[in-house]
Amino acid sequence: MKIGVVTFPGTLDDRDAQRAVRLAGAEAVSLWHADTNLHNVDAVVLPGGFSFGDYLRCGAIAAQAPVMESIIDAANGGLPVLGICNGFQVLVESHLLPGGLIRNEHQHFICRDQKLIVENVDTAWTNGFKLGQEITIPLKNGEGGYIADTETLNRLEGEGLITFRYSEVNPNGSVNNIGGLKNKKGNVVGLMPHPEHAVEPGFGPDTAVAMRSGVDGLTFFTSVINQLVNA
């Protein structure tokens, strides 16, 4: 099982995503932005960071990178793709997911342990969760406010494409508390919080049991592996 992790200039969480892939039991393959070759990976993670310095608009320049041509084609063909934070922004800029992400309502970058409700377990990346499960994973962004026009929002709600909703605190002013989305097929998922930062005891969010022991993010990666194994 090989899962590709893309590195754009300015990507920050690529090594973290690779570690998450390894801890979940797959092989992590580094994909370079300027290379269209996906090296036969079975799934792709677009990790967080500030690709191309977030210049122009977050994710806008990365969406035009050569590697994205291949990823967009493959995603349309059913390849599982997970976009985390800046990766979510790249998915939106690539039109693999609808809507947009704007500056946090409170204007500050925010880093916090975020509670999310999993609203859709019918995706490549969430099938290991229970519907309605509350999970805690770190969130860290400056431009994570999800927006979409009313028609799109109605469609997202109506078709059940909203995959994660912020629980207790809406950290960035996202409409309808939207934290993450899936596409219709469920192979493409994007979210602002960072599952790759909650995969290893000792380095994740605090839990009621022990500090930094939260590993809710690992299920994203085991979900995709299970789906691929059972496919």
Add this chain to the structure above:
Amino acid sequence: MSTVVDTTKDAKQSPDKAQPWKELGLKLEEYENIKEILGRRPTSAELAMYSVMWSEHCSYKSSKIYLRQFGEKVTPEMTKNLIVGMGENAGVVDIGEGWAVTFKVESHNHPSYIEPFQGAATGVGGIVRDILTMGARPIAVMDQLRFGAVAHPDTARVVHGVVSGISFYGNCLGLPNIGGETVFDKVYQGNPLVNALSVGALRHEDLKLAKATNPGDLVILFGARTGADGIGGVSVLASETFDADGPSRRPAVQVGDPFAEKVLIECCLELYAAQVVAGIQDLGGAGLSCATSELASNGQAGMRVQLKNVLLRDESLTPEEILMSESQERMMAIVPKESLKAFTAIVEKHEVEYSVLGEVIKEPRLYINWGDEEIVNVPPRSVAHDGPVYERPVLYPTWLDQLNRDSVINNNLRRATEASELSEQLVQIVSSPNQASKSWITDQYDHYVGGNTALAMPDDSGMVRVSEETGLGVAIATDANGRYCQLDPYQGAKLALAEAYRNVASSGAVPAAVTNCLNFGSPENPEVMWQFKQATAGLADGCLELGIPVTGGNVSFYNQTGDVAIHPTPVVGVLGVIDDVARRVPSGWQDQGNNIYLLGITRDELDGSVWSEVIHDHLGGKPPIVDLKGEKALAELLHGASLQGLVASAHDLSEGGLAQAVVESSLRFGMGARFWLNEILERDNVDLTAALFSESTGRVIVSVGREDDVKFFGLCEARGIPVLRIGVTDASEKLEIQDVATWNLIDLKQAHSSTIPELFG
């Protein structure tokens, strides 16, 4: 368009030409000295180079004679793990298993007052490049901030700018921010302190040095293009006191692009791995003047440089400006000719621009040409290392006698007599700006990136894993108490060292090395020089007593507005090593039914304390006593207890005393606790005010599971550490201090965490 340049030929032909040495910050005798070195007047380019390199900031001319003691007051035992000591870009410490770490703290105070956002941002950028230059991957940052009074109308401007600047730059670099300090005091009103620390990890064999040794090697400048930013920043900004109504010097502050730096980090690490660079130096203060002269001087070689090859953002820059420019995100590599192809392949992959400026020569001479014209011809050592050294006049400040006499006791400062008043004082203290939670600031920093953060704020130290195989890691804590240092700079520096040392030990690590950032007023003021002399002596003596070496640091003088100097603020950073970060100890309790022990003795030490500041707006007397032997014994006990897994939490007692510590430890995980103080009062013969608010050193509170009680007690007794059981944790969601009050944790949390957002949010 052709630029008229001042060549070495011109310099010989017009020996008496008037030159703006004074405007560039040089003293007459320094200018005469340059003429003597060169045997002629300097060209304007040479004058620019000498002026920046001989500035206080670059040459350490006033501090050098005192900094020597950090290298002299050492034992062989202290230096046995030092791979690189002081004098390089950053010290390098062997932490075992083939790993080494390098860490350093540096100031960016003056730029951060003029332009807080860019000043703070480029402060982070600069220190990270220092770490990168040693061959290390930067793995974390911390920052030490001092702002003016919260009520002053200008403070919010500086706070907002500095915090967003650090957040903008640090987050974009992908380096976890794992801790730091924020202090408000009116003495920093016109001169905030913005210190930034970075730590990096490397394998021993990957060490790089800033040296140009082999003749024929190429001198390559790569990274961002050179622009007009920061010209004269070093000599004009960092080495001159702010004048209340002086001219605006905004253009002298550099502008940072963290994206360019992130790309540069990955590019450099790939260059190192490919072994294509023989030497490397970052461009920071003094830009090309510094990089060329230091590389050549360190390698005891020379260099020929064609300045027209420098890639520019602004074609109108003069040669002097190019030499002085402090444009960020640039590096200079020394590359063997046969490695050029491999070098260019890597930098081109990262889309980083580069240009070959020249080559290393055997003759220890730095020649810089502008086209066909020679504009610099100097011995590089004279620029980089043989700058002026001053033994500035030192004068004991007689006002200190009065200040030391003006103690809490002599003033008969009122102490609470009723429980209700004590209770109010406790809440007042934990919600005061300096003692309140700083999460409004630290929540703006990414502390997760990298996936190796084992501890971060609000725990006692920041801790990151270095080896994913074994869990080997490092912990860092920094401290400085300007109020203590104002009362006694010698003792104050030792106190800062003791506190950082204790913080690192509390988290389960073994203290191993020290860095510092010495923030002081004008060295031309003999009383400031006395403070500096005392503080450096205190720090060096303290390190010798504790047996841990200073590996490097930074001096920032001229921190004053008009004639009024800041409190001496020697920020001390202690780095500790932990064999497995899984063993780390948090600062608060998470389990109910654990016993809470106070280690150490409480004396009536309220001079300079938070209690004296918050309750009485008072500063006078003498700071607490430091017993470094006791601190060492305490650290060894904490390490032993942590190795055996006996302590569930440990929190050092410092500013705000026991009261502050129990509140923080309860709020850390929201677990309640009940305390009784009567045994402290009896054993240590102190009153309730001292028991709660005294800042006696050498004290830590730990929580211990009942099953480990006997073992832990035995350990304390065997090591002769005074220990008292003073409380027990419970699930009440309350904090109770018998004979004082009971608070709901939710109310305390509100009091502790709402102050800063209300002021600045």
